[in-house]
Amino acid sequence: MARVGVFVCHCGLNIAGVVDVKKVAEELIKEKDVVFSTTYAYMCSDPGQNLIREKIKEHRLDSVVIAACSPSMHEETFRNATRDLINPYRLEIANIREQDSWVHESKDATEKAIKITKATVEKVKSNEELEPIKIDVERKALVIGGGVAGIQAALDIADAGYEVILVEKEPSIGGRMAQLSETFPTLDCSQCILTPKMVSVARHPNIKLLTYAEVVGIDGFVGNFNVRIKKKPRYVDIDKCTACGDCEDVCTVIVPNEFEFGRKPRKAIYIPFPQAVPAAYVIDEQSCLGIAPLRCGECAKACEADAINYDMQPEYIEEKVGAIVVATGYDLYDKNNLVEYGYGEDADIITSLEFERMLSAGGPTQGKVIKPSNGKEAKKIVFIQCAGSRDKQHKPYCSSICCMYTAKHALLFKHHVEDGEAYIFYIDIRATGKNYEEFIARVMEEERINYIRGKPAKIYRQGDKIVVEGVDTLLGKSVKIEADLVVLAMAIVPRNEAKDVARLLKVAIDEHGFFKEAHPKLRPVEAVTRGIFFAGCSQAPKDIPASVAQASAAASKVIAMFSHEKLEKEPIVAMFGDACTGCRTCFYICPFNAIALDSKGKAYGIEALCEGCGVCVAACPVGNIKLPNYEDEQIKKMVEVILE
Amino acid sequence: MTYWVEEEEKKVHGKVYIIKDRCKQCGFCIEFCPQGVLQQSEEFNAKGYHPPKLVETDEKKCVGCGFCQMICPDFAIFVEKEEENEERD
Numbered sequence: 001m002a003r004v005g006v007f008v009c010h011c012g013l014n015i016a017g018v019v020d021v022k023k024v025a026e027e028l029i030k031e032k033d034v035v036f037s038t039t040y041a042y043m044c045s046d047p048g049q050n051l052i053r054e055k056i057k058e059h060r061l062d063s064v065v066i067a068a069c070s071p072s073m074h075e076e077t078f079r080n081a082t083r084d085l086i087n088p089y090r091l092e093i094a095n096i097r098e099q100d101s102w103v104h105e106s107k108d109a110t111e112k113a114i115k116i117t118k119a120t121v122e123k124v125k126s127n128e129e130l131e132p133i134k135i136d137v138e139r140k141a142l143v144i145g146g147g148v149a150g151i152q153a154a155l156d157i158a159d160a161g162y163e164v165i166l167v168e169k170e171p172s173i174g175g176r177m178a179q180l181s182e183t184f185p186t187l188d189c190s191q192c193i194l195t196p197k198m199v200s201v202a203r204h205p206n207i208k209l210l211t212y213a214e215v216v217g218i219d220g221f222v223g224n225f226n227v228r229i230k231k232k233p234r235y236v237d238i239d240k241c242t243a244c245g246d247c248e249d250v251c252t253v254i255v256p257n258e259f260e261f262g263r264k265p266r267k268a269i270y271i272p273f274p275q276a277v278p279a280a281y282v283i284d285e286q287s288c289l290g291i292a293p294l295r296c297g298e299c300a301k302a303c304e305a306d307a308i309n310y311d312m313q314p315e316y317i318e319e320k321v322g323a324i325v326v327a328t329g330y331d332l333y334d335k336n337n338l339v340e341y342g343y344g345e346d347a348d349i350i351t352s353l354e355f356e357r358m359l360s361a362g363g364p365t366q367g368k369v370i371k372p373s374n375g376k377e378a379k380k381i382v383f384i385q386c387a388g389s390r391d392k393q394h395k396p397y398c399s400s401i402c403c404m405y406t407a408k409h410a411l412l413f414k415h416h417v418e419d420g421e422a423y424i425f426y427i428d429i430r431a432t433g434k435n436y437e438e439f440i441a442r443v444m445e446e447e448r449i450n451y452i453r454g455k456p457a458k459i460y461r462q463g464d465k466i467v468v469e470g471v472d473t474l475l476g477k478s479v480k481i482e483a484d485l486v487v488l489a490m491a492i493v494p495r496n497e498a499k500d501v502a503r504l505l506k507v508a509i510d511e512h513g514f515f516k517e518a519h520p521k522l523r524p525v526e527a528v529t530r531g532i533f534f535a536g537c538s539q540a541p542k543d544i545p546a547s548v549a550q551a552s553a554a555a556s557k558v559i560a561m562f563s564h565e566k567l568e569k570e571p572i573v574a575m576f577g578d579a580c581t582g583c584r585t586c587f588y589i590c591p592f593n594a595i596a597l598d599s600k601g602k603a604y605g606i607e608a609l610c611e612g613c614g615v616c617v618a619a620c621p622v623g624n625i626k627l628p629n630y631e632d633e634q635i636k637k638m639v640e641v642i643l644e
Numbered sequence: 645m646t647y648w649v650e651e652e653e654k655k656v657h658g659k660v661y662i663i664k665d666r667c668k669q670c671g672f673c674i675e676f677c678p679q680g681v682l683q684q685s686e687e688f689n690a691k692g693y694h695p696p697k698l699v700e701t702d703e704k705k706c707v708g709c710g711f712c713q714m715i716c717p718d719f720a721i722f723v724e725k726e727e728e729n730e731e732r733d
Contacts, residue, residue, distance in 0.1 A: 252656045252707035256647070263648040289678035289709050296678070296709040347646050364648035372646055 002125040005036040005061040006117060007052055009043035009068035011097055016041075018101040020110040024067060027114045031121055035059050044074045049081040056085045063090045063124045067117045069097040087129035089571070089629060094120035119638040126637075127629045132568040135608050137223035138322040139562045142167065144215055144501060147175020148544060149536025149551040150327035151197050156555030157325075158206035162562050165319055166201060167229055168211045169497065172276035173198055175329050176537075179259065181359035181367075183544060184408040185439035191275055191362070198277040210317070211278060214497075218504045219593065221609055222531030223322045223567045233312035235283035235291065236269070240307035243271060243279045247299035247308065255287045261354050263372075264364035269299045269308075274362060283308070323531045323558040324505065326515060327551065328498045330537035333388040333395060333491035341387060341488055342459050347372040348466050349459070349486045352405060359412050369416045371484040374464070378420070378484035381413055382468045384456055385426045388491035395491040397512060400541040402489035403430045407443040409487060414447045423450045423481055425470060433543065452479060459486065492541040505532055515539045525554045533557050572628055573610035574617060576603060579624040586616035586625060658708025658723040662695055666720035669693035673712035673721055681706045695720070 006028040010016035016039075025037040036059045040048050043066060052064060064086065066078055071093040079088035096113040104112060139162050143154045146168030154166045166173070177183075178198075180190035201207055210229060217228035247269045256262030259272040268288040271281050289296040291310045300308040332351055342349050348371055350358070357363040358370070371378040383406045388394040403426065410422040429451075431440045443449050456470040465482040472479050494513040502509045507527040508516040515534045518526040525533050533554035536547040561567070574586075574594070582601035594609035595616060605625075617625045623632075660681065667689055674682045674696055685697035699705070708725040 252709060263646070265647055265649065289707070290711075296711065298709070358648065370648060372648055375648075 002033045002063050003061050004034045004063045004121050005055055006034055007043055007066045008039040010041045015097050015101045018106055018109045019113045023110055024113050028117055033125055043068050044077055065092055065094055065120045065124055067094040067096045070095050089130040090127055092120050092124040115642050119641045122637045122641050123634050126634050130571040133571050133607055134566040135223050135569050137567050138320045140321045141323045141558050142227055142321040143325045145327035145329055146173030147329045148177040149547040151201055152548045152551035153325045153535050153555045154207055156552050157558050158204050160559045163206050165208045167213050167215055169214055171212045171282040172272045180356050184404045185435045195275045202277045225321050227319045227321055229317045231315040233314055235310060235312050236281045237307045238278045238280040240305045241280035242305050246302045250298040250302045253287050260357050260364050323561055325533045325535055325554045326538055327535040328495045328501055328538040330492045331495050333493050338388055346461055352489045355409055355487045369413055380421045380483045381485045382481055382483040383424045383487045385489045387488035399492040401543045404436055406489050407440050410449040411443050411447050423452055425452050425456050498538055507532055525550055572612035573607050574605045575626045576605055577624045579622050581622055585619050589615055589619050656708055657704050657726050658706040659726055660706055661722050663720045664695040665690045666718045667693055667695035668718055672715045676715055677712055679705050
């Protein structure tokens with residue numbers, strides 16, 4: 001005979017404002033096997049948890065039903081609070097908030113709450129006592145993306161003593177931060193503060209750096225992911241290459257350099273930028289005259305270190321890892337979508353990242369601010385903020401960093417061109433970080449940058465100049481500026497590849513393509529899938545300090561996971577009987593690949609992979625599969641109670 | 645695509661010389677030129693074959709890799725490298 005206790009939570013007025021909680025408790029005590037029932041204002045509070053513990057002892061309860069909010073909120077809280085008194089699986093939550101009080105009117109709600117709670121009592125009475133499944137953890141992490149977030153996460157995990165595999169798609173790590181000139185608000189040289197970190201990655205004994213590589217397959221589960229990485233052929237041996245540049249001199253093919261957004265040419269054999277890590281050349285398969293050595297072979301002839309190998313093939317690496325940090329970074333919004341600002345049609349209208357390269361000492365112009373159409377110094381620049389952001393026709397969200405970097409751009413421009421004039425069109429100035437507001441004030445006042453509140457209405461070319469027409473909404477006057485150069489602060493969007501990574505990892509992305517965190521406030525670096533974490537702009541637009549902070553947060557989550565001897569997993573997994581006919585229905589239907597076939601063709605479950613969804617239980621034509629605590633008999637009884 | 649570079653990038657060009665009468669129209673040079681510089685001409689040589697000729701659209705297309713020279717079975721084609729300053733566009 002079970003001894004069930006029922007605890008009804010008020011949840012302030014969330015439940016008690018709609019449901020007559022007293023009546024629920026009174027009705028439930030009349031049920032068979034229910035020996036105690038009560039209500040309390042906040043069951044999840046410490047006194048509430050203590051109340052449950054005391055009553056379990058006092059009434060020798062062996063089962064508990066808590067009528068409260070969704071089990072996704074507090075099931076764990078209550079099970080942990082009573083773990084030493086009753087088996088966690090003898091405690092069940094009846095959801096009378098999300099499924100009742102929040103969606104129904106008073107009279108019906110009370111009736112429904114009683115039914116939900118009664119059905120749960122019926123279930124808990126026949127619940128088995130279960131123990132969590134223990135699973136092993138592979139103490140090795142995979143970091144996808146070698147930008148500042150990926151670098152930081154890899155370094156933090158590696159410093160804690162665990163192995164890390166850092167996979168970067170490009171020939172060098174560094175990401176977007178390596179392309180920036182200076183960083184706001186302190187105006188540190190971006191590469192100068194990033195390159196020491198890049199070098200530490202390359203030198204760290206615990207980090208295995210795989211550049212020019214992509215993750216092509218992931219399966220498994222928390223603690224035991226199997227990862228397949230494709231290393232694209234670089235045709236240059238990283239260990240032998242001394243980055244002397246002899247090969248580059250003799251190469252006859254000239255194509256635009258992607259790192260410089262095509263504003264500077266490069267050869268078919270190239271190094272993306274001088275501080276690249278690894279410091280080795282790479283042959284661009286697409287533009288090289290022929291990987292077959294007979295065709296050209298000039299670079300191999302010139303290479304004294306004998307580092308060039310045209311016979312390199314794509315290499316596939318299989319690795320087993322316990323946790324994955326995703327830091328795939330960002331891209332700028334597609335320029336073809338912003339035709340109203342004339343980008344892509346006029347050489348004197350450029351994006352913010354192109355302007356970063358223009359300001360960079362290592363960039364195409366060696367830091368000179370030019371007017372691309374004639375190569376002369378630009379004297380008058382118009383910066384346009386929110387180009388594609390905060391715009392329902394494009395991206396409705398705020399890209400978060402444009403206010404700050406545009407102010408930085410204007411300031412650097414004034415430092416480069418003393419007699420230059422800068423105008424900034426803005427909607428609002430959002431400078432919420434530490435020392436950010438002060439930086440904006442300095443730019444406005446000391447540097448005398450003209451801030452114009454409004455969005456440009458029209459941009460067109462007139463002779464040598466680009467004319468920007470708009471309205472200054474603070475003065476209520478229309479303005480017309482004849483500029484040499486227009487810089488668009490383009491919206492930040494996730495990398496295209498993020499979609500593929502999401503598909504491989506089976507994690508959710510939001511409507512804009514950013515990775516979706518498990519909880520927007522309380523679990524901002526975790527995916528819903530255990531063992532997967534996010535860092536940097538792949539989750540949302542953010543600046544460098546925030547990316548670094550999130551990377552360290554993700555790393556600390558990984559380290560915390562690795563510090564456990566074994567991981568625990570819900571024991572609610574499909575159990576197979578002896579009656580399997582080998583029809584394979586379950587085998588094909590399982591969304592987690594958790595069912596395998598033995599030598600006789602009979603199905604069996606892989607506990608560690610099973611998520612307990614119950615699809616196979618419903619599909620099995622002979623009823624051979626069971627889910628503990630969700631047995632047919634239990635569910636039938638619950639339905640009966642509800643239909644009474 | 646406009647480059648922003650200040651100094652003019654030196655681009656290597658090749659000049660292709662064809663000894664028409666040696667050609668026996670095997671087509672290797674046309675087939676294997678990585679830049680697609682060559683095509684078959686209409687004219688006949690002394691042996692009665694069509695020797696190759698340059699594709700007229702872009703004379704600077706040849707980068708002087710010398711592959712045609714290497715592959716020609718009849719030593720009928722050779723390349724000389726020439727460097728020049730390309731004008732900034």
